[in-house]
Amino acid sequence: MDPTLPDMDIEGWFCQKCNSPLTMVKVNVTYMGASFAVDLPSCANCHTTMIPDFLAFGKMLEVEKLLEDK
Amino acid sequence: MHKVDLLALEDRCTYEEPPACQSFCPLHVEARTMIQHIVAGKVGEARKTLDRHMPLAQLTGWLCEGACREHCLRHGLDAGINLPLLERYILQNSRSVKPFPMPASANRIATVGTSLAALVLAFDLSRKGHKVTLYETGPRGGALLSVVDRMPEGQLEGACSLVSGLGNSFEEAPAQTPDFLAKLLDENRVVFIDQGDPTVNPRALGLSPEELIADPVTRGSVKDRVFLAPASEIANPFLEAAAAGKKTVGSLDRLFQGVQPGIAREREEVFQTTLVVDTSDAIPIEPVIPADPLEFTPEEAKGEAARCLNCTCQICLSVCPHLRHYKGYPKKYAREMYNNVITAYGIHTANILVLSCAECNLCKEVCPNQAEVTFFVQKARKFMVDTNHMPAAAHEYALEDLLSSNAPGTGFFRLPPGENACQKIFYPGCQLVASRPQTTAQTYEYLNKTLKGVGLMSGCCGAPAKWSGRSVLTGTVAGEIKKVWSENGQPTFILACPSCSLFFKTELPEINTESLWEVLAGIVPDRPTVSMALTLHDPCASRYEEGIQKGARKIISSVAPSFSEQKYSGRLTKCCGYGGLAAHAQPELGMEYSIDTAQDGDAPLVSYCIVCRDRFKAAGFPSLHLLDLLFPEGDLSELMNRPMPNLSEKRDRRLDFRQQVLKSIWQEEVTDPPKIPYEIVIPPEIYELMEKRRILKGDVEAVIAEAAVHGPLFLNRNNGHSLASLRPRQVTFWVEYTIDEDGRYLVHQVWCHRMVAPGVPGEGAESPATLEGYARTGGRV
Numbered sequence A: 001m002d003p004t005l006p007d008m009d010i011e012g013w014f015c016q017k018c019n020s021p022l023t024m025v026k027v028n029v030t031y032m033g034a035s036f037a038v039d040l041p042s043c044a045n046c047h048t049t050m051i052p053d054f055l056a057f058g059k060m061l062e063v064e065k066l067l068e069d070k
Numbered sequence B: 001m002h003k004v005d006l007l008a009l010e011d012r013c014t015y016e017e018p019p020a021c022q023s024f025c026p027l028h029v030e031a032r033t034m035i036q037h038i039v040a041g042k043v044g045e046a047r048k049t050l051d052r053h054m055p056l057a058q059l060t061g062w063l064c065e066g067a068c069r070e071h072c073l074r075h076g077l078d079a080g081i082n083l084p085l086l087e088r089y090i091l092q093n094s095r096s097v098k099p100f101p102m103p104a105s106a107n108r109i110a111t112v113g114t115s116l117a118a119l120v121l122a123f124d125l126s127r128k129g130h131k132v133t134l135y136e137t138g139p140r141g142g143a144l145l146s147v148v149d150r151m152p153e154g155q156l157e158g159a160c161s162l163v164s165g166l167g168n169s170f171e172e173a174p175a176q177t178p179d180f181l182a183k184l185l186d187e188n189r190v191v192f193i194d195q196g197d198p199t200v201n202p203r204a205l206g207l208s209p210e211e212l213i214a215d216p217v218t219r220g221s222v223k224d225r226v227f228l229a230p231a232s233e234i235a236n237p238f239l240e241a242a243a244a245g246k247k248t249v250g251s252l253d254r255l256f257q258g259v260q261p262g263i264a265r266e267r268e269e270v271f272q273t274t275l276v277v278d279t280s281d282a283i284p285i286e287p288v289i290p291a292d293p294l295e296f297t298p299e300e301a302k303g304e305a306a307r308c309l310n311c312t313c314q315i316c317l318s319v320c321p322h323l324r325h326y327k328g329y330p331k332k333y334a335r336e337m338y339n340n341v342i343t344a345y346g347i348h349t350a351n352i353l354v355l356s357c358a359e360c361n362l363c364k365e366v367c368p369n370q371a372e373v374t375f376f377v378q379k380a381r382k383f384m385v386d387t388n389h390m391p392a393a394a395h396e397y398a399l400e401d402l403l404s405s406n407a408p409g410t411g412f413f414r415l416p417p418g419e420n421a422c423q424k425i426f427y428p429g430c431q432l433v434a435s436r437p438q439t440t441a442q443t444y445e446y447l448n449k450t451l452k453g454v455g456l457m458s459g460c461c462g463a464p465a466k467w468s469g470r471s472v473l474t475g476t477v478a479g480e481i482k483k484v485w486s487e488n489g490q491p492t493f494i495l496a497c498p499s500c501s502l503f504f505k506t507e508l509p510e511i512n513t514e515s516l517w518e519v520l521a522g523i524v525p526d527r528p529t530v531s532m533a534l535t536l537h538d539p540c541a542s543r544y545e546e547g548i549q550k551g552a553r554k555i556i557s558s559v560a561p562s563f564s565e566q567k568y569s570g571r572l573t574k575c576c577g578y579g580g581l582a583a584h585a586q587p588e589l590g591m592e593y594s595i596d597t598a599q600d601g602d603a604p605l606v607s608y609c610i611v612c613r614d615r616f617k618a619a620g621f622p623s624l625h626l627l628d629l630l631f632p633e634g635d636l637s638e639l640m641n642r643p644m645p646n647l648s649e650k651r652d653r654r655l656d657f658r659q660q661v662l663k664s665i666w667q668e669e670v671t672d673p674p675k676i677p678y679e680i681v682i683p684p685e686i687y688e689l690m691e692k693r694r695i696l697k698g699d700v701e702a703v704i705a706e707a708a709v710h711g712p713l714f715l716n717r718n719n720g721h722s723l724a725s726l727r728p729r730q731v732t733f734w735v736e737y738t739i740d741e742d743g744r745y746l747v748h749q750v751w752c753h754r755m756v757a758p759g760v761p762g763e764g765a766e767s768p769a770t771l772e773g774y775a776r777t778g779g780r781v
């Protein structure tokens, strides 16, 4: 499964600790023993990663539901 | 979860049993389906249905005399459906589908006589690749020749040429002698004697009277390889003849495969169906009398077909929103649920069926066969939990609520003020405390004043854990109650909530309990009569508790003597949707339950379970709790319309209840929980969104508390917002906020997810044992 994401509005967000901007990186997300790769905004320096609202309640929720029925 | 559990439910649900018209048809024509096709104007489909069970329908169909009619459920009401004429209507307005040629077999069969049974036999056998020689002992067609006026012209000739066109042949029989029969048996595997043909002379063939008695199901004679059609002195000779031909084909199928002809032949005769149909609402409709007594016009046929009751068992469906919602019936559900649950891999689409049952037992009570769905669903859920297939999201909030109710600082037990022992403990239950804290306190004081020696215990009994199929958690929570009980001289528990009563009965049978409603019935406080009309609702957990139901009636009649009853009450009461945590797993369906139940009754409802009362109100029906009539915490019209508290409010109220009661009744110095040194402002629209997303105020507070110490994770340079995150349980929460000049946290957005990812707070936090872990540590504060 590879949810392709709409253009993510990550404009303006910075890592508070490193003061560096966020870049999109491919990350492996896991739930109920299953995992899949998704592009997420992440700090270029310390790799702290964000899961934005529209993603959590859009595609991710769909995938969570799918995996729950697995 | 075993196959026997499935079979137990499957066996009881008779939904798939045939209707009477079919069970009493000698050929078991699926009349109900056929009629529904006529209603829908699909005569071709009706013909296919007819052909499936009626061999050589183009002949047989004209000769049926409708033995089913007196068994049709319309029979006692007005008149049985006129199936013979409907069948003729189908025959005249459709064509049969050409049989598909089968590879030829080496089996040769002969018939003596050429009446209906022989033609049917030949027709059916040739469609399986066998060849039949039909020996004419007289004119072709036998007894059929005397009824040609009952069918359109040329019908008999047409049928005979159809039979020969399929590879069978007609031959003139020589003189009927024992030698002739011996020769036939020599040349053929089987000989069929069509006694319905008046020119057949079995005695001349050398068959003895004993040899002429056929087994009613196989049609076999005691003489080897000889099969018989009945002689024609029976009630409906032609349909019986067709049935005999059909049964013989069934015997030969087995014989040719080396199986005993008598194996697996149940229900080939007519039988009494076990299908139960509720006809109490059926309105009599005059049967359609055709202008031409021999034929229906299309309108007449449709009219007559429309009278069919389409007999099915809808009894449990008519009372259960869950069964209706998924358009099924217990037998079908049982199979789906069973397959779903035992499959380790693949998609578990039937999870939702298992999770949306309210485990209320109403279906069992209305079912003519007491089919038990609740028991099956409970087993299925437990199995899902034990095999790690229970979706975490389904019940998590209910279980969180349970644990927080029992967490130190919220749950508590106290001996009666100023005493060091107690005879009884009042246990109001987690929901009453959260919804009616002052009423609960007043009730306690009244009990202790009147009965003396009554302690108080606030918490959750563990019913949600049981509903969700979690036996370990159920045991842990029940164990905590048992500990208090045994450390305090094994007092009797007075239970306000009928679900607690049910839970104690099964999970804590050693504890002596009384229902608050039985207790109060004996000591009803004096209250002015309430003049408004009220309708009593029995919570579904009280279904089998007549004592509790009686107590509740005694109480309400002392305050509101003119109260009325619901149509569904007592043993037949309906669930509000909270039972079995159905409303947690499937909120929309939960609302369907609430509306369905609350609609029954013409005045505001009074329940003696606070969850029912709160849910009825949430569904738009003002309602009261029975204690509102005795120990009201406001005026009745306000109480009646008070909204159901949300999850965050429930938590706060339980906390408050403890603080208030310990201060005022026990005169304890209670330290208020440490105040957070800042204010959090959640705008109403965000609060509403949180309830939808099932995010608690406490979750937001926890994220901000974390951010207050460690700072947010991200900052936005465009709008100055901060973003912080925390994963306190199997959910990661995000809060987007700003801090104003007064140091207040203004919340702009809140969201959450269950997934984990590297770099996102909570990575590695997923542990299936978390919930059980909470139980041991007393929950999250």
Ligand code: SF4
Binding pocket: B012, B013, B014, B015, B313, B314, B315, B316, B317, B329, B330, B331, B363, B366, B367, B368, B369, B370, B371
């Ligand atoms: S009432 Fe329900 S469970 Fe019982 S036989 Fe009818 S359909 Fe089946």
Ligand code: SF4
Binding pocket: B019, B020, B021, B022, B031, B032, B035, B071, B072, B073, B074, B081, B307, B308, B309, B310, B311
């Ligand atoms: S009402 Fe219809 S389904 Fe019921 S017995 Fe009569 S013909 Fe059959």
Ligand code: SF4
Binding pocket: B319, B320, B321, B322, B323, B356, B357, B358, B359, B360, B361, B362, B363, B364, B373, B374, B575
């Ligand atoms: S919700 Fe109640 S009536 Fe419906 S299937 Fe479940 S136990 Fe039966």
Ligand SMILES: [Zn+2]
Binding pocket: A015, A016, A017, A018, A019, A020, A043, A044, A045, A046, A047, A048
């Ligand atoms: Zn960083």
